Amino acid sequence: MDEIRNPFAPGAGSQPPELAGRDKILEDARIALQRALRGKPTQSQILLGLRGVGKTVLLNQIEQIAEEHGHLTSMVEAPEGVPLPTLLYPRIHQIIRKLSVIEQAKATAFSAMRALRSFASIFKVETGDFALSVDPETGTADSGDIEYDLAELFVRVGVAAKAAERGWTLLIDEIQYLGEKDYAALIVAIHRMNQKGLPVLFFGAGLPQVAALSGNAKSYAERLFTYPSVGALDQKSAELAIRNPIEEEGEQIEVDALHAIVEKTRGYPYFLQEWGYQAWNTADHSPIDAADVDQSSHKALRRLDDGFFRVRFDRLTPREREYVCAMAKLGSGPYKSGEVAEMMKEPPNKLGPMRASIIKKGMIYSPSYGDIDFTVPLFGDYLMRNWIEANVQ
Ligand SMILES: Nc1ncnc2c1ncn2[C@@H]1O[C@H](COP(=O)(O)OP(=O)(O)OP(=O)(O)O)[C@@H](O)[C@H]1O
Ligand SMILES: [Mg+2]
Structure with missing residues (x-):
């Protein structure tokens, strides 16, 4: 559809067309x-x-x-x-x-x-x-x-x-x-x-x-x-964040396409904007359907991998990258510091300063004592896709 009229706004601090759920x-x-x-x-x-x-x-x-x-x-x-x-x-x-x-x-x-x-x-x-x-x-x-x-x-x-x-x-x-x-x-x-x-x-x-x-x-x-925690949008708000901007442009999106976007993005605002943006551009005509969403997912993911995720990964030193990759290999977070150390075959206290430095860079945080997790949603999946599976082969 007409890229000029695309209402979505992926980008740091960009005002979304629909500020849903807040x-x-x-x-x-x-x-x-x-x-x-x-x-x-x-x-x-x-x-x-x-x-x-x-x-x-x-x-x-x-x-x-x-x-x-x-x-x-x-x-x-x-x-x-x-x-x-x-x-x-x-x-x-x-x-x-x-x-x-x-x-x-x-x-x-x-x-x-x-x-x-x-x-x-x-x-x-x-x-x-x-x-x-x-x-x-x-x-x-x-x-x-x-x-x-x-x-x-x-x-x-x-x-x-x-x-x-x-x-x-x-x-x-x-x-x-x-x-x-x-x-x-x-x-x-x-x-x-x-x-x-x-x-x-x-x-x-x-x-x-x-x-x-x-x-x-x-x-x-x-x-x-x-201290309101600002997180992923619930199902209803996430749907609104996608549907309203499309309808305001006089176009439509099918329900299963909407559900597919919410599922793939897990309701995270930045990802919603990215998927909405790509789905709009991919669709030939309104209504946007599930096949359009499916096709646009590759583009959305590639854009995130090359932008949103990549810029953050690039700030880490090689050793710090090993650390976050060890986290990702453990599955979904939060992770125990001790388990990450074990994965890296290092004594836990040796990794303390490195962990502190990655926290300082705003890449990981400690949700509770002894635990750590990524500050970027779905970052573990990104690491698996681009760094770990690529190296394993
Ligand atoms: N309530 C919302 N509904 C839909 N989209 C939203 C909503 N809030 C933010 N967005 C979109 O999410 C993206 C990220 O927003 P923003 O830069 O404010 O996030 P942030 O939490 O400040 O991120 P960072 O921690 O990286 O600075 C933008 O593209 C914005 O348009
Ligand atoms: Mg910000």
Whole structure:
């Protein structure tokens, strides 16, 4: 069928034509955003899920809802190894500048700017194009203890936002790459906002293994956040994700074709987009039938093998590849670390550092103590198809 009209959107962070099965998450966000503006205690969300399940898409959507409800927003992706002050500085700078043009917030925004200056100098942020001409405020956000200083800075920003009758929503993607201390500081800062009734909210998204927290941060986090797990879509939502976009283009798909797509993709959002896309292009005419889906599966799989799976596999060293292949050979996960070691004929403790490095790269995670699993759905099948069976022959 006409490729130009193909509605599907396979790709990292691409807005899907039908955002299926996520109503509860979006509704909770909508409520939290409005409550925050009224100074009421709120629960933000940390979206946890595997690769390609739609976390980034949800954060984008929440950002849009936040803007519709009078929040200024800052959305950032945490890159590996960048300290939080460096990551947040330009965003906070931008928010304060926006607030500073609102008449009733001028004075409080100025004081937030001074706190930001203190914060930047104590954490040695390279300010570059965002250098500040205001004097730092000695004694504010400059103790050098991030947990304390970040909260103090957020309070200043929150007070300015409140004076402006706006909110500030901070959204951070890939939070598993934040350092443990930075993540804890963020939670403590958000707790302070909530306690003081300031209109500042945080939404995070990341792989299931977000940093283990301790002390205050842990108890705050338990009360402040909900942790919806973002996963595969259920049968009904998965069908909707495929059928609606096709029908909106004035075309049809047969029921058994629909079922075949849901079965092959197991309802994973990224895979649904890929299969929908290929099935549309493969079909000569509407309705798309089971034979079209069958034919398009090879293309969809090849595209995933060469793209989605391959880019992730390429980040591993040869030894790390052996490790993940040993996992795949054990069948479906989760896997016991000890069994992987046995498969590799190595003592388990010798493999600890390598396992930690693969976790750090975001390729595997530990769903519970002593267990590991892939962060990419169906990655084990990919390894079997492309690396293990190919080598065995
Ligand atoms: N609810 C949904 N229904 C249908 N398709 C979806 C849904 N959510 C996301 N998608 C599609 O899934 C793909 C992956 O989405 P996204 O990049 O947001 O995932 P992610 O969880 O952020 O992945 P990663 O961990 O790799 O960053 C995109 O092609 C998107 O269009
Ligand atoms: Mg993402």
